[in-house]
Each structure stands twice: as structure tokens, then as C-alpha cells.
Amino acid sequence: MLNTENNILLSICIPTRGRNEILKNTLTSIFNSDVARFVYEVVIYDSSDDDNSADILKAFPYNNLTYKRGENKGFLNLIQALKMGKGQFLKLQNDYCKFNKDGLRDMINLIRMSLTNKPLLFFPNKSLKKIQVKECPTFDNFLYNVTFYSSWSSAFGIWKNDFEQLQDTNINPMFPHTSLLFALTNKQSYLIDNNELFDTQEVNKKGGYDLFETFAVIYLQMLEDCLNKKQITAATFKHIKYDMLKNFFSLWYCNTKILKNQYTFTSAQIKTSMNVYYSNLYYYSMFPLAYAHALKQALKNWIKK
Numbered sequence: 001m002l003n004t005e006n007n008i009l010l011s012i013c014i015p016t017r018g019r020n021e022i023l024k025n026t027l028t029s030i031f032n033s034d035v036a037r038f039v040y041e042v043v044i045y046d047s048s049d050d051d052n053s054a055d056i057l058k059a060f061p062y063n064n065l066t067y068k069r070g071e072n073k074g075f076l077n078l079i080q081a082l083k084m085g086k087g088q089f090l091k092l093q094n095d096y097c098k099f100n101k102d103g104l105r106d107m108i109n110l111i112r113m114s115l116t117n118k119p120l121l122f123f124p125n126k127s128l129k130k131i132q133v134k135e136c137p138t139f140d141n142f143l144y145n146v147t148f149y150s151s152w153s154s155a156f157g158i159w160k161n162d163f164e165q166l167q168d169t170n171i172n173p174m175f176p177h178t179s180l181l182f183a184l185t186n187k188q189s190y191l192i193d194n195n196e197l198f199d200t201q202e203v204n205k206k207g208g209y210d211l212f213e214t215f216a217v218i219y220l221q222m223l224e225d226c227l228n229k230k231q232i233t234a235a236t237f238k239h240i241k242y243d244m245l246k247n248f249f250s251l252w253y254c255n256t257k258i259l260k261n262q263y264t265f266t267s268a269q270i271k272t273s274m275n276v277y278y279s280n281l282y283y284y285s286m287f288p289l290a291y292a293h294a295l296k297q298a299l300k301n302w303i304k305k
Contacts, residue, residue, distance in 0.1 A: 010107070012030060019203065022095055029098035033099060037063075041086065042066070043067075043068075043085050047069075078177050090163055098198055100199055107197055118162075119135070123194075133194065136192065137189060142192070145192060158181075166184075209265065220241065245278065250287075253290040
């Protein structure tokens with residue numbers, strides 16, 4: 001059965017750039033699933049310098065795959081991928097996130113069950129503690145529960161009719177998907193599916209931007225804007241801010257400065273960036289947390305041996 005715009009339930013929207021083998025692994029996980037192909041489509045926006053389209057289309061000769069090469073617009077490529085989708089629900093998917101055995105089927109089942117009320121659906125993929133599936137009655141309660149994972153593009157999805165109504169939204173070029181998410185403050189409900197639906201592949205030399213400025217300044221400015229508009233409470237803002245310190249900034253300081261993993265993030269002005277929203281006391285508290293992460297990783301590596 002051929003796809004038509006009317007019967008596609010899910011569009012898996014993948015922006016990619018220079019990760020051909022990783023992308024192929026992800027596409028294999030999708031097309032090898034037991035889900036009927038007329039139910040979903042895969043759309044790829046590729047801003048790679050090299051033309052890999054022939055390889056992709058040859059490896060996956062399916063009529064529910066659309067491949068487009070376009071100019072590199074940074075993180076705005078995410079919006080370009082979403083615009084390609086024709087399905088009722090547009091799921092943004094990083095090219096390095098491949099579905100596990102039942103992941104695509106389970107996601108589609110949830111989307112199908114949500115067709116009537118169309119709650120905001122969010123997929124943090126087992127990143128949250130003590131949550132499996134949770135329905136949140138308000139945007140504030142939703143953000144309190146997902147904390148800084150509201151910035152993760154692979155957790156994001158949006159109903160196509162919501163996306164079309166947000167075409168004039170002021171999009172932050174570093175967080176385009178989060179800009180859309182933060183515009184959906186009046187949904188009737190917000191559903192967090194924290195089940196593990198996909199696996200992440202390691203990406204060599206991931207980065208290319210100032211990690212601490214992006215999250216400690218730009219992301220928190222966006223969150224503060226929600227606070228000023230009374231879309232979230234001060235308690236939610238504070239909760240996310242300190243959760244980031246404990247579980248995000250300390251971890252990435254460990255990865256980039258202590259373990260010196262093969263990331264290409266720039267971070268020359270960490271203290272300057274952190275001091276925009278954190279006092280010196282909280283800034284310096286990041287270091288023992290970072291070394292605790294390093295010790296935990298060393299113990300894991302030792303146990304594996």
C-alpha cells in the first residue's frame with residue numbers, strides 16, 4: 001500500500017550532516033521493525049558537504065523514505081526536517097538515535113491512542129528518574145518533571161496541526177525545537193513517555209559550539225522568559241536550574257575537562273557563562289560533582305575489566 005498524506009500517522013524527521021554510517025544504522029532499525037510501512041514515513045534533511053544521497057536511496061529503496069539535500073543552517077536544520085513531514089505526528093529524531101526492537105511500534109501505539117485529545121507527547125528515553133509514563137496537567141508541571149531534557153531534540157515531537165500554527169514563532173537558532181516546545185503552553189495535557197524506545201550511538205568529535213554558554217546562558221534565558229510570562233513558577237525555574245548544575249554541567253565538565261573525551265565543544269569562558277545565573281558558590285560546587293562523575297566512570301571501567 002502506498003503512503004498518502006492522509007494515512008501517514010507518524011513522520012520520523014531526521015536532520016543529518018556527515019554521519020552516513022550512523023544514519024544507516026538508524027534507518028536499518030526503523031525499516032527492520034515489524035511496523036507496516038504505510039503507517040509511517042522517514043524524512044531526511046541532509047546538509048552534508050558530500051552527496052551521500054545515492055548511497056542512502058540505494059540502501060533503503062522504500063517509498064516511505066524522502067531524502068532532501070539542503071544548505072547547512074546549523075540547528076535550524078531541525079525545523080527544515082520537520083517541515084518535510086506529512087504525518088499527523090512529527091517526531092524529531094537525531095541521526096544517532098536508532099530504535100530498539102519494539103521502540104517504533106510502541107511509539108506508534110501511543111500516538112494512535114492519543115489521536116483524539118492530541119496531548120503534547122515527549123520521549124526522554126529513560127533519562128528521567130522515577131518516571132515511566134506520566135500525564136501532566138499543566139505546562140509548568142510538565143517542565144518541572146522533564147527538567148533540562150526539554151532541550152533534547154530526540155525527545156521532541158509535535159502534532160502537525162500544532163506545528164503549522166506555530167510557523168510565526170520566534171525561533172532561537174540554538175534551540176529551535178525548544179522554542180516550539182515553549183510555545184505549547186496551552187495544551188490540555190502533557191504526556192511523558194519515559195520508556196526506553198531507542199539506543200544512542202557514539203558520535204566521534206561531537207560538538208562544535210560553546211556548550212556552557214549555550215546551556216548556562218541561552219537555554220536558561222529562554223526558561224527565564226517563560227517565568228517572566230508566568231508560564232512556569234519560580235519553583236520550576238529553580239528546580240531545573242539546580243538539576244542542570246548537578247546532573248548536566250558537572251557531567252559535561254567531567255567529560256570535556258577531566259576525562260578529555262573526544263568532543264569538540266568550546267568552553268573557554270565557563271565561569272563567565274555560569275556566573276550569569278549561578279553564584280560563585282554554586283559554580284565552585286560543580287567541581288567536586290564533576291570529579292565524582294569521573295570516579296564513577298573509572299569504577300565502571302575497572303569493573304568491566
